Amino acid sequence: MTDVLVLGGTGWLSGRVAEKWTVPTATPRAAGASRGASGRVGPTGAAVTCLARGGREAPYGATLVVGDRDDPGAYDAVAGRDWDEIVDISSNPAHVASALEALAGRTRHWTYISTVSVYAANDEPGADESAGLLALGDAGADEDYGRAKVRAEASVRASLGFRAAIVRPGLIVGPGDPTDRFGYWVGRFALAGDGEVLTPETTERGAQVIDVDDLAEFVQAIGRERWTGVVNAVGDPVGLDRLLADAREVAGHTGAVVPAADAWLEAHDVAYWAGPRSLPLWLPADTTGFWTRSNTAYRLLGGRLRPVRETLERTLADERKRGLDRERRAGLTRSDELALLDLLGDSRA
Template identity: 75%
Template sequence: MTDVLVLGGTGWLSGRIATRWADAGAAVTCLARGGREAPYGTTLVVGDREREDAYDQVARRDWDEVVDVSSSPAHVEAALEALGERARHWTYISTVSVYASSDDTGADESAELLAPAPPGEEEDYGRAKARAEASVRSALGFRAAVVRPGLIVGPGDPTDRFGYWVGRFALAAGAEVLTPDGRGRGAQVIDVDDLADFVQAIGQERWTGVANAVGDPIDLDALLAEARRVAGHTGSVVPAADAWLEEHDVAYWMGPRSLPLWLPVGMPGFWTRANAAYRLLGGRFRPLRDTLERTLADERERGLERERRAGLAREDELALLHELQS
């Protein structure tokens, strides 16, 4: 039997990865702080990665596969020190945010990376992941796979980014929805379940190397149009210019009072990364409509009018629409 250790295993992505391994017949252990249940068929070991004894219960045995999703370089480095010699294969989930430039379309895994974050600057997400990647490669060499996802989407997304649009169109029904100017903008999304399948598959094969886990590029307007169709929205779509949105304190990409997935002009590389390696390794992409339908069902269950981590509150959106059109 394959022995798998998932560092995490109770979160959104890591929980799905643990589930895939359990479904494949592996003996799966999840190392997490507790407070949330581990997936059915797995074993939870409670350990706080901020503590020196975090790995004591799992460092006395060998592992066929270790999976780490952490964004903390210190956590990654401590795990490598405690478990590196015990692991036959290691999969680290990084991000396309490690790339130094977003200017070039179609860039592949050989593109220049950001300088790794020095200690004390770990709050910079891209550089923190770059430092963690460097630690994995240095410690494990040809025993490691590094997966660089783009925008991970689907039901259960804790960031609230992708689900904002299909949820907002459903909430608005026959009323207006504010959107950014989509010209020259786009997105690359990967369904969380497709990503989990891929991570389990390359771990099973003990593949080593680096792969961008990103979907095919899609124009932002086309993505929003599909979200609108899935939601059954019959109202008007009201686009606003970048300058106007910036003047009214609407943020790009994510976070409170934002229009999710909207990027500044001049970042074509961010949403056109090459995904040939992912495809060659057997990675799959389910239809966008399927992901949107599953996401909408999840949005309805969680509440279309709930307070969100990303997007505009409906009240704020209506105020902005009124001002834009007055």
Template identity: 60%
Template sequence: MTDVLILGGTGWLSGRIARSWADAGADVTCLARGSRPAPEGAALVVADRDAPEAYAALTDRDWDEVVDVSSNPVHVAAAVDALGTRAAHWTYVSSVSAYARADVEGQDESAELLAPAAAGEEPDYGRDKVAAEKAVRDALADRAAVIRPGLIVGPGDPTDRFGYWVSRFALAGDGPVLVPETGALAGDDPVLVPYTADARAQVIDVDDVAAFVVHIGRERWSGTANAVGDVHALADVLDLARQIAGHSGAAVAASDQFLVDHDVAHWAGPRSLPLWLPGDMPGFMTHRNAIFRAAGGTLRPLRETLERTLADERARGLDRERRAGLVRSDELALLAELARPTGLAGPDRPDRAQR
């Protein structure tokens, strides 16, 4: 039987990885603080990775595979130091946030990285991931795989970003939904215009990431791979989300300037439009995935991921409090503000707001 150690294993992604390994017949052990249970079929070792003896209970056995998802480079380096000689293969889950440039489209794994974080510096997610990658490579070399996921989505997503759209379209029903313009204005109308195909979206289902981690662990594949989905026009993703949600109302596009002026945030967090990016980041969701595919990575259809996400959103509550997006009352207030200055929302011109 394959002995697998997940450093973590009780969070969203690490829990999916642990479950996937268990489903594959492995003997899975998770090391975590113990605030949440390990997935069914996995054993839990309770430990604090800040503690000097965090890995003491794990060093008396060999591991066919170790998986670490931490963004704390001190934790990663300490784990490698304690367990590296006991591991036949090590997979470190990094992030495309490790790349130095967000303004360059189509980057592959050879693209420039951020400078690694130095000891004692304030936490910086991207630089911390780079430092953690370096610790793994320096110690394990040809026994290590580093994967760099992009935006991970799907059931259980704690960030509420991707799920916002299919959830909001379902909640709105035949009512209007505010969307980012995502590109140059169409025609002369400054507000109610269809959203364009200029902006991109690149997502990967959480279970596709987990399946890839299991696959490369089994194969003991070494190297670096962007674990990212194919690139889509954001407009196409929103259109598909509307279709799956059964939304029959208007999709009302607001310009970047309007959204910024009304304190709507990019990407994530409260009072945001998720997946909407600043104009100086055209490369952020356009990374190449050729190595991922060549190494055995697979991607389920975007429609399936959206359907899975909508089912999860319905189960959790379409009108629940969210970590990302606009609350419906704020969205309706913004839509009313959009209609007031121009008068473009009258019954004689509804088609300009439809998509």
């Protein structure tokens, strides 16, 4: 039996990773893995332990060990045994470093889930894993998300060398997304019905998404095969016009789509990408490289990329369950959107 420790395991992505390990499933072939008669790696299951703060259940079949990673003894309950695989997703460099200090010597393989936000430049289309990373300042200084992940990656490489895989996902999407970014569009089109929907201009804009279940399946596969290296876990680039058109069709929206120019949106305090009062997935024009990163390595490793339309359908079902008009972490409220549409109409009159 394979023994797996997931640091977390009760959150959105980490919970799905734990679940993939507990449920025997056939998964895509990682590079170097042996093939069965079907050409796919056969079913596997594992004994999974999730180390988390508590308050949420571990996936069915996994064992929950309660531990706060801010506490000095957080790993005591899991450091006295050996593991075949450890998975960490933390963006807190101190948590990553302390986990490595306690556990690096007790595992055969470690998978760290990082992010494409570690890259220094976003203007080079098709850049691969060799692209330069963000520069680090003094240790302990306040760092943004990307730099925090760079520092965590450095700790993983220093402690584990060739026993680690570093996975750099792009925008993770799908049912249960706590960031509310991708689901905003299919949910908003559904909420609007035959009403107007405000969008950014989509010319030469795009997105690069990966379904959360495809990513979790990939993380389980490379952990099982103990693959080592760095890989961008990103989808194929898709034009924002195509993505919004698919979201609109899936949602059954029949109203008008009203685009606004970047300058107009910025002047009216609408933010790029994410967060309150934003238009999610909208990026500045000079960041083409952010949504066109190479996924060649991911595909060579057998990573799955389901059709974006399938993910939109799954996401809409989840949005309906959670409430199309609920308070969101990203996007415009419907009332704010309608007010902006009125202002935009006045400016064009």
